[in-house]
Amino acid sequence: MNAEMRRRLTAAEEDLASRVAALPEGSDRLGDQRRAAGASVVATGLPSRRVEAYKYTDLRAAFGALAPVAPPADTIAAAAAVAAAWDWDGLAARRIVFVNGRFEPGLSTLAGLDGAVEIASLAERARLPDADLPIGRLAAGNEDPVLALNTAFWQDGVVIRVAAGATVAEPIAILSLVVADAAVAVTTRHVVEVGAGATVRFLEHHAGPAGIAYQASGAIELDIADGARVTWARLQEEGPAALHLSTLVARLGAGSALDRLSVNFGAALSRDQGFVDFAGRDSRVGFEAATHLDGRRHSDATLVMNHAVPDCASKERFRAVVADEARSVVQGKICVAPQAQRTDGRMMTQAILTGDGAEAINKPELEIFADDVQCGHGATSGRLDETALFYMRTRGIPKAVAEALLLEAFLAEAIEGVGDEAIAEALTARLRARLAAIGGEAT
Amino acid sequence: MTNLLEVRNLHASVGEREILHGLNLTIGAGEVHAVMGPNGSGKSTLSHVLAGRDDYEVTDGTITLDGQDLLELEPEERAAAGVFLALQYPVEIPGVANMTFLKAALTAQRKARGEPDLSTADFMKRVRAEADKLGISPEMLKRPVNVGFSGGEKKRNEILQMAVLSPRLCVLDETDSGLDIDALRIVADGVNALRSPERGMLVITHYQRLLDLIVPDVVHVLSGGKIVKTGGPGLALELEERGYAEYLGAAAA
Numbered sequence: 001m002n003a004e005m006r007r008r009l010t011a012a013e014e015d016l017a018s019r020v021a022a023l024p025e026g027s028d029r030l031g032d033q034r035r036a037a038g039a040s041v042v043a044t045g046l047p048s049r050r051v052e053a054y055k056y057t058d059l060r061a062a063f064g065a066l067a068p069v070a071p072p073a074d075t076i077a078a079a080a081a082v083a084a085a086w087d088w089d090g091l092a093a094r095r096i097v098f099v100n101g102r103f104e105p106g107l108s109t110l111a112g113l114d115g116a117v118e119i120a121s122l123a124e125r126a127r128l129p130d131a132d133l134p135i136g137r138l139a140a141g142n143e144d145p146v147l148a149l150n151t152a153f154w155q156d157g158v159v160i161r162v163a164a165g166a167t168v169a170e171p172i173a174i175l176s177l178v179v180a181d182a183a184v185a186v187t188t189r190h191v192v193e194v195g196a197g198a199t200v201r202f203l204e205h206h207a208g209p210a211g212i213a214y215q216a217s218g219a220i221e222l223d224i225a226d227g228a229r230v231t232w233a234r235l236q237e238e239g240p241a242a243l244h245l246s247t248l249v250a251r252l253g254a255g256s257a258l259d260r261l262s263v264n265f266g267a268a269l270s271r272d273q274g275f276v277d278f279a280g281r282d283s284r285v286g287f288e289a290a291t292h293l294d295g296r297r298h299s300d301a302t303l304v305m306n307h308a309v310p311d312c313a314s315k316e317r318f319r320a321v322v323a324d325e326a327r328s329v330v331q332g333k334i335c336v337a338p339q340a341q342r343t344d345g346r347m348m349t350q351a352i353l354t355g356d357g358a359e360a361i362n363k364p365e366l367e368i369f370a371d372d373v374q375c376g377h378g379a380t381s382g383r384l385d386e387t388a389l390f391y392m393r394t395r396g397i398p399k400a401v402a403e404a405l406l407l408e409a410f411l412a413e414a415i416e417g418v419g420d421e422a423i424a425e426a427l428t429a430r431l432r433a434r435l436a437a438i439g440g441e442a443t
Numbered sequence: 444m445t446n447l448l449e450v451r452n453l454h455a456s457v458g459e460r461e462i463l464h465g466l467n468l469t470i471g472a473g474e475v476h477a478v479m480g481p482n483g484s485g486k487s488t489l490s491h492v493l494a495g496r497d498d499y500e501v502t503d504g505t506i507t508l509d510g511q512d513l514l515e516l517e518p519e520e521r522a523a524a525g526v527f528l529a530l531q532y533p534v535e536i537p538g539v540a541n542m543t544f545l546k547a548a549l550t551a552q553r554k555a556r557g558e559p560d561l562s563t564a565d566f567m568k569r570v571r572a573e574a575d576k577l578g579i580s581p582e583m584l585k586r587p588v589n590v591g592f593s594g595g596e597k598k599r600n601e602i603l604q605m606a607v608l609s610p611r612l613c614v615l616d617e618t619d620s621g622l623d624i625d626a627l628r629i630v631a632d633g634v635n636a637l638r639s640p641e642r643g644m645l646v647i648t649h650y651q652r653l654l655d656l657i658v659p660d661v662v663h664v665l666s667g668g669k670i671v672k673t674g675g676p677g678l679a680l681e682l683e684e685r686g687y688a689e690y691l692g693a694a695a696a
């Protein structure tokens with residue numbers, strides 16, 4: 001008997017195996033890709049804490065069962081949910097909308113977007129004969145099981161192409177909503193190709209109902225050509241009972257830049273993982289994360305920064321406020337290949353724990369094979385500054401307000417790190433509203 | 444004249460250690476009192492206990508402001524009631540702009556007192572005017588509270604907060620330390636401008652030069668956790684000449 005057969009399957013894994021077996025037969029590339037990805041997860045099982053990369057986020061334990069694939073949402077309910085969704089204080093006027101994993105052209109607003117941007121539904125493209133979808137190009141060779149699950153089961157997504165040299169004035173927003181009153185699974189996959197020398201901003205927003213244990217999975221392949229500049233801001237505010245898995249696979253050409261910000265309010269369990277490859281010299285990546293977790297939320301930010309070429313810089317800052325009995329996990333890895341001389345790689349993880357049962361786990365890794373590099377990481381974790389709190393209170397600021405101000409200030413520094421004032425202002429306002437709502441609950 | 448602040452038989456400790464051993468102090472409305480005393484005698488402790496810092500446990504005695512029991516109140520409630528402490532060591536607050544901080548403080552205090560909030564325009568006008576008098580630049584107002592401020596700038600910033608919040612009782616803990624000669628004069632002018640018949644002041648200092656500029660009505664010597672001597676402005680001059688030697692024994696007795 002081999003080891004695979006001895007491993008006891010969980011209910012979710014049994015379900016997974018039958019869903020993979022049920023994937024449509026056929027010899028097209030896309031079908032092959034789905035089946036191969038599904039089979040790889042069936043073979044290894046869902047990642048448990050025995051898998052190093054999932055040590056603190058045991059998905060085998062977390063997935064009680066696989067939720068059924070979300071049915072299309074009721075048209076009226078979907079429209080109402082989209083209308084009620086936050087519009088990034090007006091920034092998200094050009095918006096690609098997904099409800100329950102399906103592109104909703106009727107609820108999306110693409111008018112007014114620069115003509116240099118081409119947007120198409122993946123599901124629609126896939127129905128064309130000989131569809132040549134760019135899915136998996138960047139992700140090839142990546143064996144991460146969460147990404148593989150997404151590859152096997154994605155329902156829909158968009159391909160966005162930004163023409164070389166274009167400067168897109170309006171940000172492009174992607175809204176992913178779940179509208180459901182029972183547990184459902186939602187899987188989206190996007191491919192974004194930014195042409196050489198283009199400048200563009202993206203706003204990614206995830207939200208769903210409170211109290212429903214839905215499962216949302218999203219993956220994005222982001223290809224940034226030489227000299228392009230991309231700002232990517234993401235807001236994850238799934239419901240407190242949800243499970244949220246998100247993967248970003250990015251590749252940067254020479255002389256390009258990516259500023260990525262993740263504002264994350266967690267879910268029952270969430271993981272935001274990034275795999276970033278420097279493929280050309282003189283490029284720069286900034287990764288900022290501002291996380292606020294309450295209740296028993298568990299949030300995992302995992303990032304692998306791959307310096308394969310010389311003269312690139314990456315800077316990561318993970319900031320988290322962890323309340324109640326919530327847990328924040330940060331796993332940051334900087335890999336520097338032997339030829340990647342003059343790499344500048346820096347990572348900082350900082351947490352403020354406000355809850356008695358709150359926890360912050362930090363696992364930094366440096367794998368450096370070049371000698372002429374500047375790489376480092378640091379971490380701090382502690383309570384709110386009591387002296388500052390007292391000082392503010394002596395000025396008449398009530399304790400709850402003072403706490404919220406200090407927490408906002410702490411997270412806003414990461415938010416401002418994205419380097420786009422309008423986006424930072426909108427997201428800081430969103431954070432402030434959340435802190436006020438939570439503070440209100442506590443008192 | 445009614446008494447603004449009354450401290451009766453105040454005993455306060457940190458952990459196991461008692462620092463104030465039955466301190467009595469009365470400040471009438473309109474009066475400026477100076478408190479002098481050797482290092483470690485309990486001056487800052489008194490100021491923190493007045494402001495409500497919870498590291499200090501009050502084991503006996505009373506503190507009232509306008510007859511209201513201060514010991515019952517949280518620090519923010521004391522502030523709304525009119526207590527202001529200019530700290531010996533002002534605190535840095537990264538990420539919170541000076542202006543935001545002042546606005547939050549004034550808004551909260553007015554709300555607590557049931558007063559209408561100031562419009563942003565009126566607020567800005569008021570802050571700018573006070574800042575200008577204290578030589579605080581608009582750029583400093585935008586910076587995070589006290590972060591990277593020089594010692595003297597921090598002290599001026601405390602006085603700015605005091606001027607904007609216009610408290611009933613101003614407690615100044617060594618506001619003169621770290622100030623250059625010009626800044627000392629600016630700060631003293633700021634404090635003197637706040638002298639009024641409704642307001643009381645407790646000025647903690649080691650040096651006569653501040654009291655030359657802010658002339659007190661009453662001078663106290665605090666030694667070994669008690670007020671051991673009270674006199675007029677002349678007492679400060681005496682101390683300047685003779686030091687505290689003669690009071691060190693008095694405290695123990």
Ligand SMILES: Nc1ncnc2c1ncn2[C@@H]1O[C@H](COP(=O)(O)OP(=O)(O)OP(=O)(O)O)[C@@H](O)[C@H]1O
Nearest residue numbers: 457462480481482483484485486487488489498531
């Ligand atoms: N939090 C604390 N923990 C331990 N001891 C303390 C604490 N605060 C004050 N003390 C002690 O209490 C005594 C009085 O301190 P305090 O700061 O009130 O003195 P002070 O009169 O203000 O002195 P200075 O003139 O040097 O400012 C000192 O011996 C000090 O070490």
Ligand SMILES: [Mg+2]
Nearest residue numbers: 486487488531
């Ligand atoms: Mg002192």
